Amino acid sequence: MIRLEEVTKKFGDFTAVDGVTLSVGKGEIYGLLGANGAGKTTLIRMMCGILSPTSGKGTVMGWDISREQSRIQERIGYMSQKFSLYPDLTVEENLRFYADLYHIQGHVKKRVAEVLAEWNLTEWRSTRVSALAGGWRQRVAFASATLHAPPLLFLDEPTSGADPATRRAFWDGLYRLAEGGTTILVTTHYMDEAERCDRVAMMLRGKVAAEGRVTDLRREYAGVLNKPRPTLEEIFHHIIRGRGEKHGQKLG
Numbered sequence: 001m002i003r004l005e006e007v008t009k010k011f012g013d014f015t016a017v018d019g020v021t022l023s024v025g026k027g028e029i030y031g032l033l034g035a036n037g038a039g040k041t042t043l044i045r046m047m048c049g050i051l052s053p054t055s056g057k058g059t060v061m062g063w064d065i066s067r068e069q070s071r072i073q074e075r076i077g078y079m080s081q082k083f084s085l086y087p088d089l090t091v092e093e094n095l096r097f098y099a100d101l102y103h104i105q106g107h108v109k110k111r112v113a114e115v116l117a118e119w120n121l122t123e124w125r126s127t128r129v130s131a132l133a134g135g136w137r138q139r140v141a142f143a144s145a146t147l148h149a150p151p152l153l154f155l156d157e158p159t160s161g162a163d164p165a166t167r168r169a170f171w172d173g174l175y176r177l178a179e180g181g182t183t184i185l186v187t188t189h190y191m192d193e194a195e196r197c198d199r200v201a202m203m204l205r206g207k208v209a210a211e212g213r214v215t216d217l218r219r220e221y222a223g224v225l226n227k228p229r230p231t232l233e234e235i236f237h238h239i240i241r242g243r244g245e246k247h248g249q250k251l252g
């Protein structure tokens with residue numbers, strides 16, 4: 001679903017993403033981890049067809065990330081860190097608005113009802129978004145991003161600040177989608193969430209410092225960390241130290 005080769009993004013003299021190579025297969029939940037400013041959002045934006053790479057190449061669902069960006073944008077789901085909902089509209093009206101935006105044809109009402117049920121939002125359908133608590137707003141944002149049943153979903157820190165119930169509902173939803181064949185690329189600040197991914201890439205100053213299946217990374221670093229089951233947080237801190245980075249950097 002995603003193939004990137006040596007993808008780089010520069011803003012002037014500053015290199016935000018530096019030679020990233022990775023691939024994500026159908027139905028995988030792939031986690032992008034890294035400290036603030038590591039380049040995760042910039043990388044996601046290139047994969048979503050919003051930003052052009054400075055160099056390198058890649059495809060998303062077979063479309064070229066430099067030349068076929070509008071094709072990619074039409075097919076994917078994307079929930080950015082600053083997701084936008086209309087506070088004066090009800091939950092259902094917001095979803096109908098996104099249904100129009102995604103050009104959902106035919107059974108809009110049925111699809112909106114399905115998505116409301118999937119995210120436990122049915123009883124809130126007539127409530128204005130401004131009257132919802134933060135966690136419930138996040139559910140509306142997830143629901144909006146999945147309304148057109150995209151085969152590939154990009155989620156940039158989707159559970160940031162969410163309450164435990166919302167986070168749990170969100171991960172239940174992600175597993176359901178992945179079981180149905182949806183491919184998911186997610187960035188997260190929460191290590192327990194990162195450990196739920198099939199594979200992760202740890203980014204450090206624009207580069208992928210470690211990548212692989214969570215279980216394989218644990219095995220790989222068990223010896224050097226002298227622990228049978230090191231956490232992703234411990235692995236990340238080990239990598240940071242090895243590169244002479246400042247202590248205390250937070251993974252997320």
Ligand SMILES: Nc1ncnc2c1ncn2[C@@H]1O[C@H](COP(=O)(O)OP(=O)(O)OP(=O)(O)O)[C@@H](O)[C@H]1O
Binds near residue numbers: 036040252
């Ligand atoms: N349009 C831009 N112009 C200049 N610099 C930028 C631009 N967008 C991002 N950057 C810089 O690129 C670096 C990577 O930013 P990015 O938002 O991709 O990081 P991130 O890993 O997503 O961080 P966070 O977890 O804080 O969202 C940062 O130093 C940021 O200031």
